[in-house]
Amino acid sequence: MRHVIVGASAAGLNAARTLESLDPQGEITILSAEEVFPYSKMSLPYLLSNKVKKRDYLFLPHPSKAKLLLGQRVVNIDVERKKVETAQNKTFSYDKLLIATGAEPYVPDMELEGSPLVLTVRNLSDMDKLKDKLNKSDVKRVILSGAGLVNSEIADALAELNIPGTFVIRSSRMLSQIVDEEGSEIIAERAIESGMELITGESITKVQEEGDHVNVFLSSGKVIQGSCVVVGKGVKPSIDFLEKTPIKCDTGILVNEYMETSVKDVYAAGDVTESIDLISDEYEIHALWPVAMEQARIAATNMAGYSWKYPKEVSRNIVNLFGEVVFTGGISKEDAYDVYKEKEGRSYHKILVRDGKLVGFIFVGGVLNPGVYLAAMKNQWDISHLLNEAIKGALSYSMFKAPTREVVNI
Amino acid sequence: MKVLMLDQAKCTGCRACEYACSFEHTGKFNPLDSRIKVNEFWEDLTFVPSVCLQCERAYCEEVCPTSALTKNPETGVVELNKEKCIGCKQCIVACPWGSIKLDHTGKEVIKCDNCGGDPACIKVCYPGALSYEEVEDITNVKVQETATRLKEIAKDLVKGGA
Ligand SMILES: Cc1cc2nc3c(=O)[nH]c(=O)nc-3n(C[C@H](O)[C@H](O)[C@H](O)COP(=O)(O)OP(=O)(O)OC[C@H]3O[C@@H](n4cnc5c(N)ncnc54)[C@H](O)[C@@H]3O)c2cc1C
Ligand code: SF4
Numbered sequence: 001m002r003h004v005i006v007g008a009s010a011a012g013l014n015a016a017r018t019l020e021s022l023d024p025q026g027e028i029t030i031l032s033a034e035e036v037f038p039y040s041k042m043s044l045p046y047l048l049s050n051k052v053k054k055r056d057y058l059f060l061p062h063p064s065k066a067k068l069l070l071g072q073r074v075v076n077i078d079v080e081r082k083k084v085e086t087a088q089n090k091t092f093s094y095d096k097l098l099i100a101t102g103a104e105p106y107v108p109d110m111e112l113e114g115s116p117l118v119l120t121v122r123n124l125s126d127m128d129k130l131k132d133k134l135n136k137s138d139v140k141r142v143i144l145s146g147a148g149l150v151n152s153e154i155a156d157a158l159a160e161l162n163i164p165g166t167f168v169i170r171s172s173r174m175l176s177q178i179v180d181e182e183g184s185e186i187i188a189e190r191a192i193e194s195g196m197e198l199i200t201g202e203s204i205t206k207v208q209e210e211g212d213h214v215n216v217f218l219s220s221g222k223v224i225q226g227s228c229v230v231v232g233k234g235v236k237p238s239i240d241f242l243e244k245t246p247i248k249c250d251t252g253i254l255v256n257e258y259m260e261t262s263v264k265d266v267y268a269a270g271d272v273t274e275s276i277d278l279i280s281d282e283y284e285i286h287a288l289w290p291v292a293m294e295q296a297r298i299a300a301t302n303m304a305g306y307s308w309k310y311p312k313e314v315s316r317n318i319v320n321l322f323g324e325v326v327f328t329g330g331i332s333k334e335d336a337y338d339v340y341k342e343k344e345g346r347s348y349h350k351i352l353v354r355d356g357k358l359v360g361f362i363f364v365g366g367v368l369n370p371g372v373y374l375a376a377m378k379n380q381w382d383i384s385h386l387l388n389e390a391i392k393g394a395l396s397y398s399m400f401k402a403p404t405r406e407v408v409n410i
Numbered sequence: 411m412k413v414l415m416l417d418q419a420k421c422t423g424c425r426a427c428e429y430a431c432s433f434e435h436t437g438k439f440n441p442l443d444s445r446i447k448v449n450e451f452w453e454d455l456t457f458v459p460s461v462c463l464q465c466e467r468a469y470c471e472e473v474c475p476t477s478a479l480t481k482n483p484e485t486g487v488v489e490l491n492k493e494k495c496i497g498c499k500q501c502i503v504a505c506p507w508g509s510i511k512l513d514h515t516g517k518e519v520i521k522c523d524n525c526g527g528d529p530a531c532i533k534v535c536y537p538g539a540l541s542y543e544e545v546e547d548i549t550n551v552k553v554q555e556t557a558t559r560l561k562e563i564a565k566d567l568v569k570g571g572a
Contacts, residue, residue: 043496046498053494057477318500325499368512371502375506396508397506399449
């Protein structure tokens with residue numbers, strides 16, 4: 001069996017690893033548009049803060065048998081003849097194909113595009129550019145356009161380095177996609193204490209380069225200075241090359257429960273996909289590292305000839321921000337169903353419960369077993385008798401599987 | 411290869427293992443820093459110790475972005491390399507059993523390492539709920555136990571039929 005994988009990142013490489021073990025006779029080819037050896041994108045903020053102690057640690061494990069071809073950008077797929085074509089004028093035939101091309105930063109403000117001092121952070125080269133900028137510029141402050149997950153992580157890294165930052169946020173608060181107002185408030189307080197500045201309800205209208213820094217014009221007319229602008233306004237799946245194919249896409253590639261696309265023998269996994277969300281029961285983009293890993297494992301298993309169903313996905317995030325662990329999942333940015341909240345100083349817990357089952361949560365600090373919360377939500381275990389433990393952040397696995405001696409003895 | 415063996419039926423819920431584990435790894439007696447946890451079910455007066463299963467293809471290992479977690483093929487232990495760990499905590503969300511977890515500060519990642527081959531927990535488990543045994547021996551014991559149980563069932567069936 002010839003397996004071709006497009007994209008060599010979290011999803012592509014985990015699929016290769018799975019295929020290597022499930023289809024040892026198979027021929028696996030991985031095509032990567034990037035020239036550098038695959039690395040972990042989610043570790044980039046940690047590279048900035050020097051938590052990645054050696055640059056080598058960033059690189060993902062080598063596939064053992066798969067052939068990895070760097071600098072091959074796929075430009076079209078001929079699904080009839082089962083061939084992929086690259087911009088480097090090569091074609092590769094497949095029996096089973098996996099699209100794992102991930103996502104690219106979304107830059108909504110057209111006027112910001114193109115300036116060498118307006119950066120996004122997705123690739124290693126982006127991070128190198130940012131580091132270089134910080135080293136060279138006499139102005140240290142970084143202007144962060146948007147306060148989503150990635151920019152918040154960048155800000156956290158800047159705080160570690162004692163570099164000031166200014167968030168320019170169009171909405172009224174930080175992390176509005178994953179936490180509610182109360183959560184945002186605590187995180188913002190911590191951000192400010194860590195040397196960040198927050199400008200809300202404003203957007204950037206113009207960026208003007210001056211020497212080695214930038215003057216940033218805001219919608220209110222205010223002008224601020226920084227070493228560069230980092231735009232973090234979410235991502236969009238990399239699907240442009242599918243235009244001429246019948247593979248069904250909305251914002252991302254729509255996959256079924258086997259991670260197969262609308263075209264037979266073509267699978268997709270990771271940030272490039274849209275899959276059904278367990279809580280909303282609708283197609284959603286779950287652009288997350290662990291989701292990419294899981295989807296790739298299942299897609300590859302099915303490419304190897306099995307029929308594994310992918311459990312519906314739930315969104316979740318765990319992130320270190322300004323000295324606190326922030327853990328969210330499911331419906332978290334708003335209140336819905338039965339809402340339980342506990343706020344004590346700087347710690348904030350919220351759980352949302354629907355028919356006795358967990359459908360959302362926020363923990364700013366104070367959760368012992370985050371994995372159990374995710375498992376409880378994914379499996380929709382009944383927590384109606386455990387609400388007290390749940391809101392305290394104290395759920396543990398065995399609370400759900402209360403064994404009796406008889407059961408254990410079998 | 412040796413593995414930590416749990417015999418839940420023998421656990422009295424004394425939690426000495428938790429203290430021993432914490433002390434071995436941190437020099438302090440804090441159950442929140444213990445890699446092993448005794449779950450208490452007071453309704454049934456049942457106590458169930460739980461500890462990392464050192465999974466064959468572990469979710470924590472799969473998800474770790476820096477390969478700080480790897481399975482040691484010789485000892486079978488999923489090892490945490492602190493030097494490589496960036497503290498992103500993907501691993502603790504990935505483990506549905508909560509076996510790789512946060513310490514008492516809620517910030518550091520901790521997991522069972524079999525104390526490098528000499529587990530502290532088993533030394534204080536006087537009822538013998540915890541032991542450290544060769545995989546082959548355990549398999550044999552389990553085969554024997556299951557066979558014995560099946561034999562009893564078979565005997566009952568024969569009696570019932572007669
Ligand atoms: C700075 C940063 C911080 C993050 N933090 C977190 C976090 O804390 N938690 C979390 O869960 N997630 C986080 N993420 C997201 C996480 O990194 C992604 O979910 C994950 O990388 C997705 O993996 P993927 O394999 O689907 O796609 P990607 O990692 O995007 O990789 C896709 C690869 O395909 C290549 N490619 C694209 N098009 C083509 C083509 N036509 N031909 C050939 N190759 C192509 C790309 O060059 C790229 O190398 C973060 C991401 C970034 C950038
Ligand atoms: S916290 Fe450390 S061990 Fe766990 S996934 Fe992150 S880097 Fe790996």
